Amino acid sequence: MPHKHSSSSSDPDSTTYTTLAAWAIAVSWALKAQGLNAEEVFASAGLNLVDFEQKPSSRIPINNMTQLWQTAMKATANPAFGLSVSEHVHAVHFKALGMLIESCQNLAQALEKIIAYHALVSDSVQLNLYHTPDKVGFSMRSVEGVNISPAAFDAFFSVIVKFCRNMMGNEDFVAKIDLMRPEPKSVKPWRAFFNSEVHFNCDDNCLWLYRSFLEKTSLHFDEKVQQMNENAVQDYLQDMNANTWVDKCKKHLIIGLNEESPSLTKIAEKLNVSERTLTRNLRAEGFSFNQILQQKKQDLACYYLLETDESMTNIALNLGFKDASNFNRAFQRWYSTTPTEFRQQKA
Numbered sequence: 349m350p351h352k353h354s355s356s357s358s359d360p361d362s363t364t365y366t367t368l369a370a371w372a373i374a375v376s377w378a379l380k381a382q383g384l385n386a387e388e389v390f391a392s393a394g395l396n397l398v399d400f401e402q403k404p405s406s407r408i409p410i411n412n413m414t415q416l417w418q419t420a421m422k423a424t425a426n427p428a429f430g431l432s433v434s435e436h437v438h439a440v441h442f443k444a445l446g447m448l449i450e451s452c453q454n455l456a457q458a459l460e461k462i463i464a465y466h467a468l469v470s471d472s473v474q475l476n477l478y479h480t481p482d483k484v485g486f487s488m489r490s491v492e493g494v495n496i497s498p499a500a501f502d503a504f505f506s507v508i509v510k511f512c513r514n515m516m517g518n519e520d521f522v523a524k525i526d527l528m529r530p531e532p533k534s535v536k537p538w539r540a541f542f543n544s545e546v547h548f549n550c551d552d553n554c555l556w557l558y559r560s561f562l563e564k565t566s567l568h569f570d571e572k573v574q575q576m577n578e579n580a581v582q583d584y585l586q587d588m589n590a591n592t593w594v595d596k597c598k599k600h601l602i603i604g605l606n607e608e609s610p611s612l613t614k615i616a617e618k619l620n621v622s623e624r625t626l627t628r629n630l631r632a633e634g635f636s637f638n639q640i641l642q643q644k645k646q647d648l649a650c651y652y653l654l655e656t657d658e659s660m661t662n663i664a665l666n667l668g669f670k671d672a673s674n675f676n677r678a679f680q681r682w683y684s685t686t687p688t689e690f691r692q693q694k695a
Contacts, residue, residue, distance in 0.1 A: 365409070365410040365470075365471055365472035365491065365494055366407035366408060366409055366410060366470070366471060366472070367407065367408055367410055367413050367469065367470035367471075367472065368405075368407065368408075368441075368442065368443070368468065368469050368470065369400045369403065369404055369405070369406045369407060369408050370404055370405075370437070370441040370442060371408070371413060371433075371469075371470075371500075371503070372390075372395070372397075372400045372408055372413065372416060373400050373401065373404055373441070374433050374436045374437045374441065374503075375416060375417070375420055375433055376389075376390065376397055376400075376401075377436040378420075378429065378432050378433045378435070378436050379420060379423065379424070381432075381435075381436070382424055382426075382432075384423055384424065389416075389419055389420055389423045390416065392419050392423070393412070393415045393416040393418075393419040393420075394412070394415065395408075395412060395415075395416060404441075405443065410470065410472040410494060410496065411494075411495065413497075413500070414495055414496055414497045414500070417429075417430070417497035417499040417500050418497055418499075420499070421497075421499055427532040427533075428502065428532070428537035428538065429499055429502075430497075430498070430499030430500060430501070430502030430503035430506065431502050431503070431506050431537055431538065431541050433499075433503045433506075433507075434503060434506035434507045434509075434510050434541075437503075437507045437510070439511065439514075442468065442469055443468060443580070443581070443584055444577040444578075444580035444581045444584065445461070445462075445465050445468045445469060445577075445581050446511065447573070447577045448461055448465070448574060448577035448578050448580075448581055449461060449462060449511050449515075450511055450514055450515055450566070450568050451566075451568055451569065451570050451573045451574040451577055452515070452566060452569065452574060453565060453566060453569045453571075453574075454515075454562060454563050454564055454565055454566055454569075455512055455515065455516065455521065455557065455561055455562045455563075455564070455566075456484075456562040456563055458511070458512065458515065458566075459477060459484070459486055459557075459562075461578070462475065462486075462508065463475045463476070463477065464595070465581050465582075465585060467585060467592060467595070468581060468584055468585055469504075470504075471592065472490060472491050472494045472496060473488050473489065473490055473491065473496070473504075474488070474489055474490075474491060474594075474633070474634060474635075475487065475488050476643070477647065478554065479647070479650035479654065480559075481559075481654065481690065481693035482558065482559050482560075482693075483523050483556045483557065483558060483559055484556070484557050484559055484562060485526075485554045485555070485556045485557075486508070486554065486555040486556075486557065487552050487553065487554040487555075488501060488504060488505070488553050488554075488555075489528070489552060489553055491633060491634055498527070498528070498529035501527065501528075501529070501553045502527075502529075502538075505525065505542075505553070505555050506541055506542075508555065509522060509541075509542060509555070512557075514567075514568070515566040515567060515568060516561065516564060516566065516567065517567060519561065520543055520544070521557050521558050521561035522542050522543065522544040522555065522556070522557060522558075523544060523545075523556040523557060523558050524544050524545040524546070524547065524556045525538065525542050525544060525545070525546045525547065525554070525555055525556070526547050526550040526551075526552060526553065526554040526556070527546065527547065527548050527550055527553055528549070528550055528551070528552065528553050529548060529549075530548060530549060531548035531549055532548075535548070559654075592633055593626065593629040593630050593632075593633055594630065594633050594635050594640060596619055597615055597619075597626075597630070597637065597640050598640060598644065600615050600618045600619070601615070601640065601641065601644050603644060603645060603648060603666070603667060603668060604666055609668055610641060612626065612627070612637045615637070645667050645668070645678075646682055648666070648667055649663065649667060649675075649679060649682075649687070650690075652666065652667075653687055653690055653691045654690075654691070660672040660675065660676070660687055660688070663675065663687070664676075675687065
């Protein structure tokens with residue numbers, strides 16, 4: 349079973365978290381496509397649709413968006429309403445991030461960009477990648493203390509798959525979907541959309557993709573367009589100051605044989621904050637520094653084992669372990685298998 353982060357007992361103020369108003373506009377189009385009065389549904393959720401139509405690049409508090417999702421599902425009497433919203437979402441709606449994703453070289457790069465810049469779309473979720481020998485899991489869950497509608501997770505995953513299909517054609521790269529939401533009376537809409545197994549009542553929301561598809565070159569890869577879009581995404585994030593403290597820490601976490609061992613003190617110095625402030629901010633996002641550091645080591649361990657021919661000793665030293673035996677014990681604790689067995693499974 350892939351490793352998953354544990355969460356702290358923090359209770360952040362959900363009003364500080366926002367999502368892009370483009371989601372609300374896509375919801376309105378999905379409602380109209382089903383013959384419903386979108387303005388009335390928005391009003392029932394305490395929102396004014398005109399506000400979003402006039403300013404599609406604005407932000408909406410996540411608790412308001414959650415209320416809108418719930419009201420829309422009730423109005424349509426459709427538990428799978430989130431899947432239908434993906435029909436009305438296009439790359440341009442997510443500002444430069446949508447265009448950046450579709451101009452990436454491959455799916456692996458696209459997933460990395462989504463995780464790096466997801467705050468542009470919503471800063472109320474935590475995203476992670478899990479690794480197995482034949483699959484990669486794209487995990488998404490809400491920041492602890494923040495309530496997000498199951499329809500929002502359906503919509504996010506379906507939009508990601510839609511973008512990936514645009515990149516790769518209609519190949520079946522989805523291995524399975526794990527969802528935390530209770531199992532509905534009919535699972536057909538989910539299985540039909542993703543064309544894969546769908547599991548409900550899970551411990552995490554996770555989109556599992558076959559590793560064999562991750563490195564295939566996208567149909568729309570354009571390096572110059574990609575760089576232009578990435579610059580635009582970075583400018584937007586800088587303007588909204590949406591980078592999370594977890595993201596900031598990860599950018600400064602460098603692990604390697606010739607690198608200075610990362611520590612809370614050193615990372616706090618680089619971010620120009622006190623250790624206490626950094627610890628408090630990370631806790632508000634549901635993480636500790638040690639969790640971030642361990643996840644970084646786990647990700648690197650999977651990369652070295654699956655993508656390189658490095659010896660166990662070299663991998664251990666690169667990750668900051670004293671020797672291969674210490675690395676071996678840690679890896680078994682993380683994944684319930686040895687590094688050698690993990691690498692052999694891929695072969």
